[in-house]
Amino acid sequence: MIPLVDLKAQYQTIKTDIDTAVQRVIDSAYFVMGPEVTHFEQKWANFCQIPHAIGVASGTAAPHLVLAALNIGQGHEVITTTHTFIATAESIRHAGATPVLVDIDPRTYNINPQQIEAAITPHTRAIMPVHLYGQPAAMDAIQAIAKKHNLHIIEDAAQAHAATYAGKPIGQWGDAATFSFYPGKNLGAYGDAGAVITANQALAEKISMIRNHGRTQKYVHDLHGYGERLDAMQAAVLSVKIDHLAAWTAARRQVAQHYRQQLADLPLILPYEDPQAKHVYHLFVIQLENQKTRDHLLDHLKNNGIGASIHYPVPLHLQPALDHLGYMQGAFPHCEHAANTILSLPIFPELSKQHQQTIIQTVQSFFH
């Protein structure tokens, strides 16, 4: 069995440092916020080459808190992509605002900047692009639209740790970028965790307060806040793992390169790389000619012990939970076609050459 992602394999490579860090937190009995969290925030801000990082409880809390800090809520609209994990839209709803969905660029699977302007209304306050699968959205075009219409940009970078666009690290294009450190993400904690990064000091201070009940000092609360703090155990684990992220990202890109070379001659579409983007391959997503072929290949891989999957089979505009938004089948044809024809192959830094070869040969055998 070759899994989609293997967290046990990674732990084995860093076990001593992780065990030491976790024990240190237990010995300190300082479990929520505190020095471990501050240390992690400094490390993550340095890594992202940005002044401020704020540790929060998850990658869903992160964009929610940014919206709240920007006073975006009831009566406001936030434009995002229909092809993403549901949490992107949930964070907008948690803030009290309405998600307005836009179709994708069929090559990159990211929000199509050309369709954003048509979705802008007098109620629009922000654009929330998602750097899906690890490839940054077309941030130059999105930034131009945001400037023209005086809108905020919040980058959902839950899948794109260490990615860059036009040579600039993600997070520096928008007012803020948000990360998830869910265990399977490119930088993963050992539980739920997330972060916001921003160059805006006032915004950073406000987010830092509202994640912790809006408090300024113990039992003094200046702002309406939330219980969305980061815990020390996760911060300690993440601080160990940050030191490996550059090497892990390089390893992911190498696996992607290998897949690319070996699968080039097959009747399938390989991931398109925007020449401006540094893709960090959270997922390696191939696309088949039609749904029947995709479903058969998925079965073939599963029957051969390969943990392939689909990200995501149901677009946001067709999710029952978002029914009230009123979108119909056919509203976003590029996303609907992608949802029916894409397939994610296993990719993670520890994926051995031998397992890569097995995966490649299994895909090849399907077509021969």
Ligand SMILES: *Cc1c(COP(=O)(O)O)cnc(C)c1O
């Ligand atoms: C994982 C993910 C989230 C949510 O992160 P959690 O930490 O699980 O709350 C948000 N957006 C995208 C695109 C994600 O992939």
